[in-house]
Amino acid sequence: MGVFIGYPILETIRLAFTHPYTGEISLYNFQRLSRDFHFWNALKYTFLLAGIVIPIQVTLALGVSLLLLRRFKGSNMVLYIFLIPLTISDVAAALIWYNILTGNGYLNRILINLGLLKSPLHFFGYQYRSMEILAIVITEVWRATAIVFVIIFAGLQMIGKEYLEAADVFGASTYQKFRYIILPMIKPSLQTALIIRTLFAMQIFGVVWILAGRDIPILAGETYYWQIELKNPNVAAAYSLIIACISIFLGFLYIKLLKPEYLER
Amino acid sequence: MYVKMYKGEALKMILTYALASIIVAWILVPLGLIFISAFAVPKEYYNIRKLIPLAFTTENVYTLLFVLKAWKSTLNSLIVAGLTIAISFALGLPTGYSLARFMFKGKDTFKLLIIGLRMFPVIVLAIPFTVIYLKIGLADTLIGVALAHTAMSLPFVVLITSSLFSGIPVDYEEAGMVFGLSRFEAFFRITLPLALPGLAAAAIFVFIMSWNEVFIASVLVLVNRTLPADILVSALNAPDPLKFAAGFIMVLPAMIFVFFARKYLIQVWGITIR
Numbered sequence: 001m002g003v004f005i006g007y008p009i010l011e012t013i014r015l016a017f018t019h020p021y022t023g024e025i026s027l028y029n030f031q032r033l034s035r036d037f038h039f040w041n042a043l044k045y046t047f048l049l050a051g052i053v054i055p056i057q058v059t060l061a062l063g064v065s066l067l068l069l070r071r072f073k074g075s076n077m078v079l080y081i082f083l084i085p086l087t088i089s090d091v092a093a094a095l096i097w098y099n100i101l102t103g104n105g106y107l108n109r110i111l112i113n114l115g116l117l118k119s120p121l122h123f124f125g126y127q128y129r130s131m132e133i134l135a136i137v138i139t140e141v142w143r144a145t146a147i148v149f150v151i152i153f154a155g156l157q158m159i160g161k162e163y164l165e166a167a168d169v170f171g172a173s174t175y176q177k178f179r180y181i182i183l184p185m186i187k188p189s190l191q192t193a194l195i196i197r198t199l200f201a202m203q204i205f206g207v208v209w210i211l212a213g214r215d216i217p218i219l220a221g222e223t224y225y226w227q228i229e230l231k232n233p234n235v236a237a238a239y240s241l242i243i244a245c246i247s248i249f250l251g252f253l254y255i256k257l258l259k260p261e262y263l264e265r
Numbered sequence: 266m267y268v269k270m271y272k273g274e275a276l277k278m279i280l281t282y283a284l285a286s287i288i289v290a291w292i293l294v295p296l297g298l299i300f301i302s303a304f305a306v307p308k309e310y311y312n313i314r315k316l317i318p319l320a321f322t323t324e325n326v327y328t329l330l331f332v333l334k335a336w337k338s339t340l341n342s343l344i345v346a347g348l349t350i351a352i353s354f355a356l357g358l359p360t361g362y363s364l365a366r367f368m369f370k371g372k373d374t375f376k377l378l379i380i381g382l383r384m385f386p387v388i389v390l391a392i393p394f395t396v397i398y399l400k401i402g403l404a405d406t407l408i409g410v411a412l413a414h415t416a417m418s419l420p421f422v423v424l425i426t427s428s429l430f431s432g433i434p435v436d437y438e439e440a441g442m443v444f445g446l447s448r449f450e451a452f453f454r455i456t457l458p459l460a461l462p463g464l465a466a467a468a469i470f471v472f473i474m475s476w477n478e479v480f481i482a483s484v485l486v487l488v489n490r491t492l493p494a495d496i497l498v499s500a501l502n503a504p505d506p507l508k509f510a511a512g513f514i515m516v517l518p519a520m521i522f523v524f525f526a527r528k529y530l531i532q533v534w535g536i537t538i539r
Contacts, residue, residue, distance in 0.1 A: 008390045008394060015396060067284055083530075087523050089479065091500075098508065112313055206479045224483070227395070240392050251384070
């Protein structure tokens with residue numbers, strides 16, 4: 001484990017603080033980043049996408065969990081189907097939604113054939129960047145809500161029936177049950193889900209690269225660009241170090257902010 | 266259980282099924298549409314007046330696989346996934362077993378470390394791996410990608426196997442040892458067969474992780490690309506029907522696996538997120 005993960009981390013730090021031309025230890029790579037407007041945009045868009053996508057995913061996952069908690073005929077089938085995107089890669093998910101949203105895609109086909117539109121809606125291309133963001137958000141919600149769902153659903157299933165029955169006895173409303181029993185009890189799962197999703201969101205790459213290329217710069221995309229297109233592993237290492245630091249910082253932040261409350265003390 | 270359906274109850278059921286149908290459609294319709302587009306005759310696909318292409322052909326998939334030689338990258342992906350499963354099980358299975366069976370100093374710290382590592386951003390690993398591989402001669406090799414994927418999947422394999430082995434009572438092994446089996450024989454003849462379905466699900470989990478991984482693969486290998494890396498580079502210039510054929514090929518194996526192992530997979534996912 002040390003060889004696989006520990007050594008590469010040290011190597012990342014070494015690369016990030018090494019001057020690409022002179023080989024001296026320096027802050028050159030980071031200075032270079034801070035002068036590059038792509039870096040600030042990448043930072044902005046990575047956080048913007050996480051900020052839009054994660055709340056939608058958590059709300060949706062919570063809703064689906066509450067629905068599937070009421071066992072009904074076929075609820076297991078719905079569960080399996082909702083989990084399918086867990087097995088689908090970001091690249092494939094991007095292609096799946098490109099298929100729907102592109103100029104000849106099914107959304108435009110429906111709208112045009114119903115006579116609602118004269119010319120197709122454009123989701124892709126530099127001049128339609130806000131639509132590109134919308135396409136990325138849809139794809140991410142479709143693809144990665146399942147992981148949030150798995151965690152929250154597992155947490156919900158652990159809530160003892162007695163609590164909810166007791167609440168019924170005392171005439172609690174659905175909202176009260178949700179607010180004072182369900183929500184506090186799934187706080188640990190919510191925390192795990194938020195941490196995992198946020199860390200993954202900081203690494204978002206395939207979906208954005210396929211749907212928007214560098215129109216929407218993101219941190220992992222810039223890492224890739226510096227490594228592959230510009231062949232500069234030092235700046236690329238600086239980027240990945242920044243992603244790692246942000247991830248660790250956000251992880252700690254969640255752990256501090258979301259302390260679990262206990263119903264029984 | 267319910268003798269009489271009250272009006273409110275009936276309404277609730279209708280609402281439940283309506284919502285459930287929306288969820289199912291939200292997942293299945295986009296999947297179905299990529300299947301349709303992958304096999305649509307391009308002429309039908311480009312005719313926007315047709316709501317849905319109704320003439321089908323295997324031409325897109327054929328062109329992608331054999332004219333553009335995507336079969337090579339598909340094969341590369343399979344090799345990388347196979348190697349990743351082999352290496353991460355060779356390393357992770359004994360670790361998982363000892364975590365489940367033995368007490369040793371620092372066990373809790375070690376467990377915490379593994380749980381922490383599974384959240385580690387894999388992107389950070391990709392860049393140094395390129396530099397290290399140049400030094401040790403693994404640059405641009407599939408085994409190099411497999412090793413990097415192992416770094417990504419190993420924490421999961423350790424967690425899953427240790428949880429599986431904990432679920433099998435140690436008494437079985439001890440009983441076997443009483444009847445003259447060695448520790449290794451007891452493991453291979455008693456515990457391993459019992460854990461096999463779970464291990465298969467874990468292997469599928471690793472397969473999906475590796476098959477889907479694109480960042481590390483596209484940074485580490487420039488010539489012998491894996492399928493996602495190949496698509497990432499060539500998708501931007503390919504005609505649309507070929508993109509959909511690529512999407513179809515990427516989605517297919519994972520879905521087949523999930524169909525056969527869905528119950529176990531849910532259990533495995535449960536372990537990895539605990």
